[in-house]
Amino acid sequence: MTHPPIPVVVVGGYLGAGKTTLVNRILTDGTERTAVLVNDFGSVNIDAAQIRETNGDTIELTNGCVCCQIGDNLAETLFQILDRTIPPERILIEASGVADPAPIAAYAHIPGLHNLGTIVLVDASRAIVTSRDPLVGRVFNRQLVAADLIVVTKSDLVDKDTIHAVEELIRKTAGRTPVVRSSEFDIDMTLHLPATRPSVASPVQEDVTHEMFSTSTLRVGPLSTVDELESIVSSLPSNVVRAKGVIQTRDGQRHLVQRVGRHVSIASTNLEPTDLVIISIK
Amino acid sequence: MVKTPHSDGVVYTARLIRTANPSRPTADAIAVRDGRILAVGNIDDCRSWGIDNVNTQFADKVLVPGFVEGHTHIFADMFSSLTYTGWHPRPLANGSVAPGVRSNAELIARLRAVDETLEMGKPLVAGGFDPIFLAEERLTRHHLDEVSTTRPIFVLHANAHLATVNSALLNKYSITTSSAPGVVRDDTGEPNGELQEPAAMSLARDEFRAWISSAMSDEAMANFGALMRNCGITTATDLSSQCAINDTVFDKFLQMTSDPAYPVRIVSAHHINSRPTTGSEIADKIRSLTARTNDKLLFPIVKLVLDGSIQGFTAMISWPGVFDGTDHGQFLVAPEQVVELLRPFHAAGIGIHVHCNGDLTSGVFIDAVEQLVREHAWLDHRHTITHAQMITPAQMRKARNLGMCANFFANHLWFWGDQHHDITVGPDRAHSINPCGSADRIGLSYSFHSDAPVTPPGHLHTMWAAVNRVTPSGRTLGPNERISVDRAFHAATIDAAYQLHLDHLVGSLEVGKLADIAVLDDDPYTVDPMSIRDIGVWGTMLGGVVHRASTANP
Numbered sequence: 001m002t003h004p005p006i007p008v009v010v011v012g013g014y015l016g017a018g019k020t021t022l023v024n025r026i027l028t029d030g031t032e033r034t035a036v037l038v039n040d041f042g043s044v045n046i047d048a049a050q051i052r053e054t055n056g057d058t059i060e061l062t063n064g065c066v067c068c069q070i071g072d073n074l075a076e077t078l079f080q081i082l083d084r085t086i087p088p089e090r091i092l093i094e095a096s097g098v099a100d101p102a103p104i105a106a107y108a109h110i111p112g113l114h115n116l117g118t119i120v121l122v123d124a125s126r127a128i129v130t131s132r133d134p135l136v137g138r139v140f141n142r143q144l145v146a147a148d149l150i151v152v153t154k155s156d157l158v159d160k161d162t163i164h165a166v167e168e169l170i171r172k173t174a175g176r177t178p179v180v181r182s183s184e185f186d187i188d189m190t191l192h193l194p195a196t197r198p199s200v201a202s203p204v205q206e207d208v209t210h211e212m213f214s215t216s217t218l219r220v221g222p223l224s225t226v227d228e229l230e231s232i233v234s235s236l237p238s239n240v241v242r243a244k245g246v247i248q249t250r251d252g253q254r255h256l257v258q259r260v261g262r263h264v265s266i267a268s269t270n271l272e273p274t275d276l277v278i279i280s281i282k
Numbered sequence: 283m284v285k286t287p288h289s290d291g292v293v294y295t296a297r298l299i300r301t302a303n304p305s306r307p308t309a310d311a312i313a314v315r316d317g318r319i320l321a322v323g324n325i326d327d328c329r330s331w332g333i334d335n336v337n338t339q340f341a342d343k344v345l346v347p348g349f350v351e352g353h354t355h356i357f358a359d360m361f362s363s364l365t366y367t368g369w370h371p372r373p374l375a376n377g378s379v380a381p382g383v384r385s386n387a388e389l390i391a392r393l394r395a396v397d398e399t400l401e402m403g404k405p406l407v408a409g410g411f412d413p414i415f416l417a418e419e420r421l422t423r424h425h426l427d428e429v430s431t432t433r434p435i436f437v438l439h440a441n442a443h444l445a446t447v448n449s450a451l452l453n454k455y456s457i458t459t460s461s462a463p464g465v466v467r468d469d470t471g472e473p474n475g476e477l478q479e480p481a482a483m484s485l486a487r488d489e490f491r492a493w494i495s496s497a498m499s500d501e502a503m504a505n506f507g508a509l510m511r512n513c514g515i516t517t518a519t520d521l522s523s524q525c526a527i528n529d530t531v532f533d534k535f536l537q538m539t540s541d542p543a544y545p546v547r548i549v550s551a552h553h554i555n556s557r558p559t560t561g562s563e564i565a566d567k568i569r570s571l572t573a574r575t576n577d578k579l580l581f582p583i584v585k586l587v588l589d590g591s592i593q594g595f596t597a598m599i600s601w602p603g604v605f606d607g608t609d610h611g612q613f614l615v616a617p618e619q620v621v622e623l624l625r626p627f628h629a630a631g632i633g634i635h636v637h638c639n640g641d642l643t644s645g646v647f648i649d650a651v652e653q654l655v656r657e658h659a660w661l662d663h664r665h666t667i668t669h670a671q672m673i674t675p676a677q678m679r680k681a682r683n684l685g686m687c688a689n690f691f692a693n694h695l696w697f698w699g700d701q702h703h704d705i706t707v708g709p710d711r712a713h714s715i716n717p718c719g720s721a722d723r724i725g726l727s728y729s730f731h732s733d734a735p736v737t738p739p740g741h742l743h744t745m746w747a748a749v750n751r752v753t754p755s756g757r758t759l760g761p762n763e764r765i766s767v768d769r770a771f772h773a774a775t776i777d778a779a780y781q782l783h784l785d786h787l788v789g790s791l792e793v794g795k796l797a798d799i800a801v802l803d804d805d806p807y808t809v810d811p812m813s814i815r816d817i818g819v820w821g822t823m824l825g826g827v828v829h830r831a832s833t834a835n836p
């Protein structure tokens with residue numbers, strides 16, 4: 001395997017939570033060459049002018065992105081992506097509206113991939129009703145439990161009390177998993193977070209341009225082992241929604257460390273070392 | 283006797299003919315002309331059509347309608363190409379029976395024998411292993427290392443959710459260092475060789491692929507026909523066919539079934555889950571295929587899967603839920619989308635079979651059909667709840683009123699009956715699992731299936747299971763749900779044809795219908811009910827063409 005492992009993000013959430021909107025946006029104005037895996041092309045809305053080639057279960061876009069229909073065998077779809085001459089820079093798997101994202105995220109451990117985490121979208125206007133539904137309530141709750149980061153969508157459609165009730169529901173089910181509102185949070189930009197920020201003199205630097213979030217950089221090192229690195233990134237406060245950096249250990253090895261919500265992943269890399277960029281809820 | 287211009291044809295005599303037509307339930311001769319049944323009755327009635335050719339090769343046999351199997355898969359014979367390691371003996375397409383593996387030692391011996399025949403470096407992929415039945419230490423990589431320390435070995439379990447692999451395979455893919463969930467570790471933190479769920483199994487890329495591709499090969503398609511013929515099945519359903527979405531696959535099936543030597547009619551059911559948003563295009567496509575196909579490749583139904591399995595804890599079961607274990611119940615499509623997914627097919631007059639193992643999914647499907655019937659007044663839809671293992675009496679009454687059918691997984695009573703009693707649903711609900719007796723009392727039309735390769739195909743076995751409801755430990759699971767041999771016989775023939783919209787063509791021996799016959803060594807009605815599954819199958823007749831079952835048994 002000559003390529004660095006491809007990061008995989010799983011996006012879950014019940015019907016109507018906004019997964020398709022997110023998928024369409026990432027495909028059409030994606031800033032990285034992303035492979036988006038969906039259950040069914042039917043819901044994907046790609047401008048014909050942006051389509052370079054359609055081949056069975058794969059649509060190639062002019063911007064380098066590719067959209068794949070999963071069919072019956074997710075492993076095979078991932079194998080085929082790994083076999084592409086130019087593999088994508090990241091993979092986004094859209095879980096079906098009733099799927100538990102956890103077993104899907106397990107596929108991100110196939111050699112050549114690495115699991116960046118699971119983002120679950122929650123429709124603020126429907127969450128309470130769905131969670132109590134006799135048929136799908138437990139499916140909905142299991143999605144919350146599987147999430148590393150929860151994004152509440154359509155919060156502008158409901159009043160303040162409802163938002164608080166939804167956030168309370170999430171806290172009860174998913175504990176300390178960070179929760180953000182989509183109106184204030186750009187998932188796509190977050191996934192794309194550049195790790196090439198130059199090192200600065202002070203060990204911690206705050207950027208205070210956003211109302212809801214603070215971006216800070218943390219100088220990490222020098223560390224002896226990957227375990228030490230993992231323990232540091234895991235022990236960052238639970239209001240961290242995203243972190244990324246290239247950290248060198250004493251043996252000279254470089255590690256791309258990422259955190260999405262509560263999920264920490266570490267992969268070897270050849271990239272230049274950087275500070276750790278951290279986005280937190282204020 | 284006066285010869286008419288249509289004097290061609292053959293009269294077959296038999297020890298007994300059971301027709302599955304209550305108007306004339308038994309006969310001793312049957313006349314066949316142009317692949318169809320010309321007459322059923324005594325030899326004189328049959329010859330009175332001007333036929334001199336009387337064939338007595340079945341004089342000591344019992345002829346019954348070719349069995350109709352409403353739920354199998356085209357890869358039913360996968361164990362002819364994968365080394366079989368299951369506990370129950372497994373019949374294969376060539377007529378041999380792969381013996382059951384009854385201990386880890388037997389497993390090691392079986393794999394060693396295969397290891398010696400394989401070329402260097404080629405992985406050894408085995409399937410069907412079922413540790414539930416083995417009262418000894420659970421299989422680990424150490425057992426498999428006794429077979430080979432150099433050749434990767436991949437042993438797929440019967441439930442297809444687990445595999446046990448050897449150290450050579452763990453090393454090949456560096457699974458030792460993988461943090462993947464599903465890689466089971468021993469006390470020392472090393473992987474013990476067990477890979478749980480497809481995601482972990484797919485870490486072993488080549489072996490995982492070998493399993494999938496063996497299931498879909500040309501050889502598997504050809505063997506499907508042989509395997510069905512060997513157990514007297516003349517119409518078998520391939521549930522999750524690609525024909526409606528892939529012209530190459532359709533052409534391949536058309537060519538295969540056009541060969542008069544291919545011994546079974548295939549009901550090719552499109553899998554709605556695989557293309558959920560294009561239902562109306564696919565419904566149109568299915569209608570166009572119906573115009574282009576032959577009489578051995580049929581498109582009367584489509585299929586949707588709504589939940590998982592009871593023994594995998596992925597069925598959607600209502601209160602009080604799973605008996606002993608963790609509920610991983612999952613809907614494969616959202617309940618609120620079911621009507622929308624089914625509408626194009628119902629509107630086009632195509633039968634719909636929906637996989638519902640748990641009672642919650644049966645309820646969702648029944649409610650969806652109620653809505654569809656309100657929208658499109660197609661009263662003869664015969665939409666079928668397939669598996670229907672936990673369907674409740676209230677659901678059966680409503681399904682009956684709506685004109686629906688059930689296709690019960692009768693083989694579960696034997697293959698997992700004890701597990702359902704002790705583990706999955708508990709004693710009470712295990713007694714009413716696959717409730718054929720209640721369906722009879724309520725008047726819900728039903729059939730049985732094997733879901734091959736999940737269990738071996740064969741309606742003498744499903745009938746035996748539904749009539750006796752015995753488990754391997756000797757329990758009678760729900761004595762009040764047992765049914766008569768007569769009911770079981772109809773469920774395996776004409777009632778199965780009914781729910782496939784094929785009862786005008788197959789499923790009973792009546793004048794004008796296709797000459798599809800199973801040739802049995804004995805009469806299911808008069809043997810000891812516990813011996814029904816042991817009745818030999820000589821072969822079949824399909825559209826008047828005789829097909830001998832393979833007898834490759836050593």
